[in-house]
Amino acid sequence: TKVKVAINGYGTIGKRVADAVALQDDMEIIGIAKTRPNFETVMAKDKGFNVYTLADRVGAMEKEGIEVSGTVEEMIKAADVVVDCTPGKVGATNKDLYEKAGIKAIWQGGEAHTLTGCSFNAETNYDEALGKDFVRVVSCNTTGLCRVLSPLDKEFGVKKARVTLLRRAADPGDIKTGPINAIVPNPIKLPSHHGPDVKTVIPNIDIATTAVKLPTTLMHLHTINLELEKECTAEDVESVLAEQSRVRFVGQGITSTAEIMELAKDLGRSRGDMWENCIWNESITMYEGELYFFQAIHQESDVIPENIDAIRAMMELESDASRSIEITNKTMGI
Ligand code: NAD
Incomplete structure (x- = not known):
């Protein structure tokens, strides 16, 4: 069975991580969370992703004709790992939510190292993230x-x-x-x-x-x-x-x-x-x-393959860094 990945925050980084996860054989996107009903939300729907939102935004989404699969809490419950791609410092406020749900989480470079204690770059310290619950992919x-x-x-x-x-x-x-x-x-x-x-x-x-x-x-x-x-x-x-x-x-x-x-x-x-x-x-x-x-x-995209490798390390889908890097590179076309 594939690892179930949720994307919380579907902006510059989030939408790219979602597409890269969708290319992998060993993981799948179970949902993306977006706060606003804009063109990116519509695009996510068109790509076949389930769209989730904050509890107080469901009405705003539906008013714009976007069918919502549920709240962020519900999305988290259905996932094995969440990739938090909300704006810098917003991500940290979601830690309680992830901890309570007992779900693994990845944050991005806008958060502090102390949030996870494990800052990740595939080539440098893949092994450090093996089996970890919380990891930060650096900026x-x-x-x-x-x-x-x-x-x-x-x-x-x-x-x-x-x-x-x-x-x-x-x-x-x-x-x-x-x-x-x-x-x-x-x-x-x-x-x-x-x-x-x-x-x-x-x-x-x-x-x-x-x-x-x-x-x-x-x-x-x-x-x-x-x-x-x-x-x-x-x-x-x-x-x-x-x-x-x-x-x-x-x-x-x-x-x-x-x-x-x-x-x-x-x-x-x-x-x-x-x-x-x-x-x-x-x-x-x-x-x-x-x-x-x-x-x-290229600021918008160099961290994307690193997020894929971080998922593989945390979920222990692959214990060898070079093997994970090879799979990610091949599927993405690097
Ligand atoms: P962005 O503003 O493009 O996207 C953030 C998304 O999160 C938006 O869609 C926004 O609507 C949504 N959002 C806001 N609050 C939310 C909430 N409470 N719950 C769910 N979604 C919410 O930001 P980005 O550029 O993708 O940055 C995301 C993270 O990645 C930051 O930590 C940033 O530092 C890091 N990062 C950014 C870049 C870059 O160049 N853009 C590069 C590497 C790392």
């Missing part, structure tokens, strides 16, 4: 950093990591935030919280980060600077990164995040998603004993 930026820092640390030892994060100001479908014409150092107090977040997955790494918000919606871009323990060349680093299944090298006239997003669309990927870290391999450089490179991260 898009942290996921992107773990995917490169963890293999480089294993191979060469990362003595010191210094990273500048150039962040998209809003998601493409977002009309709430900005800036639309400014560069915003954020946070101004340094270093930024992104470094400590990486340490929730790779505890002993020496990392410091700074972050800047830019008027773009397309992707984040990381400038990565590392001191490594072991002496190595740029080619050695390139060959370790080339082995990572969720890393893609870009070149061939791709000089910006815009062209990467165009490539994702040309590849025919659902929603134009780019699940892999995109590294300009031409940028991988050893300069005065330190490593430098650029990578772009």
Whole structure:
């Protein structure tokens, strides 16, 4: 029998996790919960998902002609695991509900590490999530950093990591935030919280980060600077990164995040998603004993395969990280 997955919060992340779960042979979507009756709710219905909502929203949904399968509480009862994709900090308020129902739960990067005590990246610490009840899949930026820092640390030892994060100001479908014409150092107090977040997955790494918000919606871009323990060349680093299944090298006239997003669309990927870290391999450089490179991260989608692997680890569907990663990659088309 398949593992029954519920999605609480059907926005940017939730709708993508739902589609990715639906592609797996060992899990199925038993329902999605949405607070508002909008186009996404209608789309979920059209895809055949059962739509649930908060008890006080049932009337609003039905008024818009959307048939509701029940309340969030009822959805939880029918599931083995819930993937909470509600907005950051809202997720934490659902913990009581999940605990009372005795259901396993996954939260996203907008929540604090302390909510679950287990922060997850498939390549880095799959084993830590085996059989766990509560897991947090780290943010898009942290996921992107773990995917490169963890293999480089294993191979060469990362003595010191210094990273500048150039962040998209809003998601493409977002009309709430900005800036639309400014560069915003954020946070101004340094270093930024992104470094400590990486340490929730790779505890002993020496990392410091700074972050800047830019008027773009397309992707984040990381400038990565590392001191490594072991002496190595740029080619050695390139060959370790080339082995990572969720890393893609870009070149061939791709000089910006815009062209990467165009490539994702040309590849025919659902929603134009780019699940892999995109590294300009031409940028991988050893300069005065330190490593430098650029990578772009598609914030809306890089955490999606990680959510699938987290479900597999928590439900102990697969005890081997590389096997789970392989299944997820194959089914999603990575
Ligand atoms: P979003 O705003 O796009 O979607 C959230 C959804 O939850 C919306 O559909 C909203 O209607 C619904 N919702 C709000 N309150 C709810 C409630 N009480 N119960 C059920 N549903 C409710 O948000 P998002 O961008 O998908 O972010 C979700 C989580 O994923 C956050 O923790 C965020 O930090 C994290 N995350 C976001 C991104 C990104 O770039 N968008 C990347 C990685 C991780």
